[in-house]
Amino acid sequence: xxxxxxxxxxxxxKLLLIGIPVFIWTMVPIYHMFLFAISPKEDAxxxxxWPTHPTLNNFNIxxxxxxxxxxxFWIQFLNxxxxxxxxGALTLMIATAAxxxxxxxxxxxxxxxxxxxxxxxxxxxxxxxxxxYRTMGNYGLLNNHWSLILAMVTIASxxxxxxxxxxxxxxxxxxxxxxxxxxxTTLQLFRLVYVPLMMPSLVAIGTYAILLAWNEYxxxxxxxxxxxxxxxxxxxxxxLAADDSPWELLMTTGFIYALPPAxxxxxxxxxxxxxxxxxxxxx
Amino acid sequence: MAITLSGDHATPGPxxxxxxxxxxxxxxxxxxxxxxxxxxxxxxxxGYGLWLARHPASYVALWHDPIFARAAVNTLIFLLVGIxxxxxxxxxxxGFFAQQRTWIKWLSVLFILPxxxxxxxxxxxxxxxxxxxxxxxxQLIFKFTGEDGPNWLNDPTVALSMAIGVHIWKSxxxxxxxxxxxxxxxxxxxYEAAEVDGASWWQKFRFITWPxxxxxxxxxxxxxxxxxxGDFNSVYLLTGGGPADLTHVLATLGIRYLRLDQLSLAMASxxxxxxxxxxxxxxxxxxxxx
Numbered sequence: 001x002x003x004x005x006x007x008x009x010x011x012x013x014k015l016l017l018i019g020i021p022v023f024i025w026t027m028v029p030i031y032h033m034f035l036f037a038i039s040p041k042e043d044a045x046x047x048x049x050w051p052t053h054p055t056l057n058n059f060n061i062x063x064x065x066x067x068x069x070x071x072x073f074w075i076q077f078l079n080x081x082x083x084x085x086x087x088g089a090l091t092l093m094i095a096t097a098a099x100x101x102x103x104x105x106x107x108x109x110x111x112x113x114x115x116x117x118x119x120x121x122x123x124x125x126x127x128x129x130x131x132x133y134r135t136m137g138n139y140g141l142l143n144n145h146w147s148l149i150l151a152m153v154t155i156a157s158x159x160x161x162x163x164x165x166x167x168x169x170x171x172x173x174x175x176x177x178x179x180x181x182x183x184x185t186t187l188q189l190f191r192l193v194y195v196p197l198m199m200p201s202l203v204a205i206g207t208y209a210i211l212l213a214w215n216e217y218x219x220x221x222x223x224x225x226x227x228x229x230x231x232x233x234x235x236x237x238x239x240l241a242a243d244d245s246p247w248e249l250l251m252t253t254g255f256i257y258a259l260p261p262a263x264x265x266x267x268x269x270x271x272x273x274x275x276x277x278x279x280x281x282x283x
Numbered sequence: 284m285a286i287t288l289s290g291d292h293a294t295p296g297p298x299x300x301x302x303x304x305x306x307x308x309x310x311x312x313x314x315x316x317x318x319x320x321x322x323x324x325x326x327x328x329x330g331y332g333l334w335l336a337r338h339p340a341s342y343v344a345l346w347h348d349p350i351f352a353r354a355a356v357n358t359l360i361f362l363l364v365g366i367x368x369x370x371x372x373x374x375x376x377x378g379f380f381a382q383q384r385t386w387i388k389w390l391s392v393l394f395i396l397p398x399x400x401x402x403x404x405x406x407x408x409x410x411x412x413x414x415x416x417x418x419x420x421x422q423l424i425f426k427f428t429g430e431d432g433p434n435w436l437n438d439p440t441v442a443l444s445m446a447i448g449v450h451i452w453k454s455x456x457x458x459x460x461x462x463x464x465x466x467x468x469x470x471x472x473x474y475e476a477a478e479v480d481g482a483s484w485w486q487k488f489r490f491i492t493w494p495x496x497x498x499x500x501x502x503x504x505x506x507x508x509x510x511x512x513g514d515f516n517s518v519y520l521l522t523g524g525g526p527a528d529l530t531h532v533l534a535t536l537g538i539r540y541l542r543l544d545q546l547s548l549a550m551a552s553x554x555x556x557x558x559x560x561x562x563x564x565x566x567x568x569x570x571x572x573x
């Protein structure tokens with residue numbers, strides 16, 4: 001084996017000098033959360049970097065809803081799941097139909113709609129939150145899951161349509177022509193040619209919308225307020241209402257809440273990186 | 284709606300149904316759901332919001348509200364200082380992560396975590412780390428120096444800096460990833476040629492990397508600025524706008540007015556930001572719809 005030269009060692013050392021701070025910076029808040037989740041109450045508040053008696057008891061308390069703040073944990077978890085999946089499915093349906101219509105059928109005015117959608121994409125979501133809150137009130141949807149689902153669909157669709165349109169513009173026109181020659185109707189074209197070919201982008205967009213809805217805090221806390229209606233992030237925020245919050249339980253719940261999106265992200269990383277980052281900024 | 288948008292309805296001719304082909308009818312049908320969503324949840328709320336913000340009195344009230352002025356300054360600091368620091372670090376790290384090493388590949392998998400996990404639990408985790416009495420930071424300061432650490436989040440400057448830090452922590456991986464794709468697209472031959480010519484690290488960056496990445500970098504910076512205007516979580520969950528409402532940004536201020544039932548002020552504060560946001564949005568749209 002060839003010994004590394006002094007210069008190679010120097011380069012490696014420089015890289016480590018960047019890599020180690022990056023590692024610490026990234027992991028500290030997450031490790032701190034994990035540490036709280038496995039610490040009994042007295043260890044959590046003692047400032048130790050590893051608990052003397054690591055325990056899974058906190059998870060036990062959360063799963064059995066054995067605390068005032070956690071009495072609706074499972075229903076809130078379910079709310080989060082239902083809202084994220086519904087928003088994902090609806091976004092996917094609306095955006096796929098719109099992208100097919102704009103890109104493949106070249107519907108008159110499609111370009112206009114695309115530009116309007118892009119415009120919405122760039123408006124910061126927090127700016128739309130206040131009027132959205134009033135609008136949902138006017139529609140009588142406040143404290144109803146539909147309000148959050150529809151708000152998430154509104155926010156997720158523009159980007160979804162844009163990415164799907166970019167992807168479907170790349171499919172050759174001859175494909176549509178050949179299918180039409182063979183007597184395919186527009187709907188058959190959509191179902192049998194378009195959707196199968198678009199699968200990777202559809203997976204990416206579905207995942208994007210699900211994660212967006214699962215992670216949303218601002219709209220969720222504005223639009224939903226009953227303890228049995230709210231989603232997990234709102235429940236986490238509600239912990240702060242009391243001065244003597246059980247932080248070890250808050251961190252445990254937060255840890256459980258953070259696991260599914262992290263798992264989904266890593267499972268679909270292949271699609272996410274290809275489908276989303278390439279589309280996010282076109283230089 | 285799509286028909287009126289097409290702009291050709293003004294020309295008189297045969298009835299609409301006769302002029303549209305079957306695929307076009309399907310096109311309108313398939314586009315209709317999004318247009319309905321757009322009308323019901325974008326056009327109507329925006330119109331309603333602007334209508335609520337129509338009174339000049341609201342703007343006078345805003346002008347006299349010191350919290351509004353403070354929030355505007357905070358937002359500017361957040362955008363001009365925070366985003367530029369973030370993007371500079373992202374540019375630097377994109378070079379680091381482009382290195383071909385197994386351990387760097389593994390580190391990049393971990394590095395994405397802040398972006399992959401929801402922000403609420405991690406922000407609350409940071410918040411508790413800096414709790415003056417029970418947080419791990421002050422406990423460690425006490426252990427090593429025997430003195431009480433500062434009351435971090437009670438100082439508006441420190442609290443705002445920490446909110447910016449949390450924002451950077453959360454979105455740095457995303458922008459690093461984007462800039463890395465830009466960097467990997469640069470031809471390797473250029474660097475090899477520069478190597479042969481004995482170019483320094485800085486010269487390689489200055490004459491090869493930066494010229495090919497500057498458009499992407501500036502686009503990313505502008506985009507990040509627009510989006511950061513809507514970053515509600517970093518400030519609200521870390522400081523709640525406190526102490527004494529001194530760390531609000533525009534995104535949290537609107538919600539604060541809403542909670543105080545001053546809806547017209549909430550909308551007016553957002554309308555005040557539009558002259559700065561809309562040109563940026565227009566610029567970005569031009570760039571992306573090319």
